Amino acid sequence: MDRFEAMSLLVAVTKHGSLSAAGRATRVPLATLSRKISDLEALLGTRLLLRTTRKITLTDAGVAYVAAARRILEEVENAEREAAGEFTAPKGELVITAPTMFGRLHVLPVIADFLTAFPEINVRLVLADRNVDLLGDHVDMAVRIGKLPDSAMVATQVGTMRTVTCASPVLLAGTGAQGAPRSPDDLFGLPCVTVDTPMPSPPWRFRHPRSGAAIDVAIVPRLAVTTPEAAAQAAVLKVGVARLLHYQVIDAVARGELQIVLDTYEAEPVPVHLVHVLRGQMPLKMRRFLDFAAPRLRQAVSGIASKR
Known part of the structure; x- marks a missing residue:
């Protein structure tokens, strides 16, 4: 069995809350996904998931194993980035998320200029009026409007919004x-x-x-x-x-x-941030985008604030 694939599928199940949802997200047939996790449990000699008609929960062994699997998958992702040269040159795909309307009006023009300046970087812009899970959805950076409850995020404030x-x-x-x-x-x-x-x-x-x-x-x-x-x-x-x-x-x-x-x-204006997950060395593509986007978004937000 492919243990690495099985670990990835198990993490997907815990993230999406069910086998069927994880199957849709990973595009793996439900029967295949269930079998691979069962094979992983057989290899480990312990149950990782408790399946009921209502929900799926992790056993104590499953909680510990998923935490370790997340760390391993992140280390592999960083190793792949380093091997691809993302820590020595600004290149590769950059995934950015932003609120739908703000992203269309203010983030997209910044990205268009950024792509011109950095031809070896590609960008996938995810526009959504919800807080996308940066770690779980493999998103590099987000524009967030509002207070940040998650202390695990590294935040660069670019202004405030009424x-x-x-x-x-x-x-x-x-x-x-x-x-x-x-x-x-x-x-x-x-x-x-x-x-x-x-x-x-x-x-x-x-x-x-x-x-x-x-x-x-x-x-x-x-x-x-x-x-x-x-x-x-x-x-x-x-x-x-x-x-x-x-x-x-x-x-x-x-x-x-x-x-x-x-x-x-009016209540106090809410902050506008560029945020990313703290995960060791920052790939150069992220550093270049942060340095490029922050002053431009700061100017855009300041321009909005100046209008009454």
Whole structure:
């Protein structure tokens, strides 16, 4: 049996949570994947996975073995990079992830210039409005907007981003005497648009301009959508008030299609970082991209911040 392949498949199962999901991700037939892990268990003389109809869990031996397998696979990956010359010359494939809209508007132009400057580096750009698992998905670097809970990441801050509340001026004018909301409580009298996520929608958080105290407003949306771009467009179409990151609405505000409200109640701007996993020596392709992209993204984020 190919022990290295079996280790990789076992790690994939623990990452994706089931044999079928791991099979889809690795493009290995379910029967083949199950047999290879069974062969690995037979070779080791112990059970690594406990299979039930609901879920798969690791045995104590499996927990220890998967941790060791991850280290081994990472060392092999680094050895392959070194053999390919990635530590001595900037070349090879670089995998970057970024939020969908920010990536399209601000990261993609940087990558286009980077590819011109470094012809021996290829880039795969993964645009996703979720935090991709850098280690598990073999991603080299990510643009993250928001606070970073994971201390294992090495972060280079490139600026901060406002979270703004906005609506169509036509919608606000049509609300009669109320007009634009003067405090977060006024949102209860207005239709709102929210971005739906797999997690329960958090309240909209504001900050009192004098005391600095947090103000949470539980929003019942008139419309819930799955992307920030759709929420911004719905606001332009006068469906309701939306709360989005500044860059997501800045063009519509400049055109007069949206009006920012409650700006004195805005929460603290959130940081924007370039992040990567700490794993020993950094390949030159990553170092070159970090040095190239950081000042350009810093300039882009600063340009957004300068516009009210």
